[in-house]
Amino acid sequence: MDDEDGPAxxxxxxxxxxxxxxxxGVERSHxxxxxxxxxxxxGKTFLAHTALPGEPVVTVKxxxxxxxxxRAQYPQITPGYHMNKQHWVSVHPGEQVPTEVLDELVVESYRLVVGGLRRDLRPVDPATFRPE
Incomplete structure (x- = not known):
């Protein structure tokens, strides 16, 4: 991560x-x-945070x-911690995953989850949505 806001x-x-x-349409819970x-x-999760021993991780669909x-390209991306290993990945701290990739992962996870919602529950059209 090449963002300068605090420890990696x-x-x-x-x-x-x-x-x-x-x-x-996003809600946060703890x-x-x-x-x-x-x-x-x-009501469906698209992003999760937790801490493994010694490191915080981000998990996305x-x-x-x-x-x-x-997972093949970045050693810091592993199968989703405590999630379905096929449909989720966890991103661990490290310098090799560019911030743009993390951003894309979060937005794509959001789109995947929105796409699985009933049309009347979708806050955006997942096929055309692009964050500002």
């Missing part, structure tokens, strides 16, 4: 949270047991083929 481990979570909170924060749209490619 916490930048990852701060950046993804700031982006998620700007997306339409689960004290396990110390998880969740960002949801239409992905298309399975994209997840496989991302």
């Amino acid at each position: 481990p916490t930048r990852l979570q701060r950046r993804s949270a700031a982006l998620a909170e700007r997306l339409p 689960q004290a047991q396990g110390d998880w924060d969740f960002w949801k749209v239409g 992905v298309d399975p083929a994209d997840g496989e490619g991302l």
Whole structure:
């Protein structure tokens, strides 16, 4: 991560949270047991934060083929921690995952979840939505 806002481990979570909170229809919740924060749209999670021993991680939903490619390209991207390993990835702190990739992961996760909602619950059209 090449963002200069604080130590690398916490930048990852701060950046993804700031982006998620700007997306339409998003709600944030906290689960004290396990110390998880969740960002949801239409009641469905698209972003999760927690801390593994010694490092905070960001977990997002992905298309399975994209997840496989991302895991092959970046050592800091692993199968989703405590999630379906095919449909979720976790991003660990490190210098190799560019901020643009993290941003794309958050937005694409949001689009995937919105696309799975009933049309009347969708805050945006996932096929055309692009954040400002």
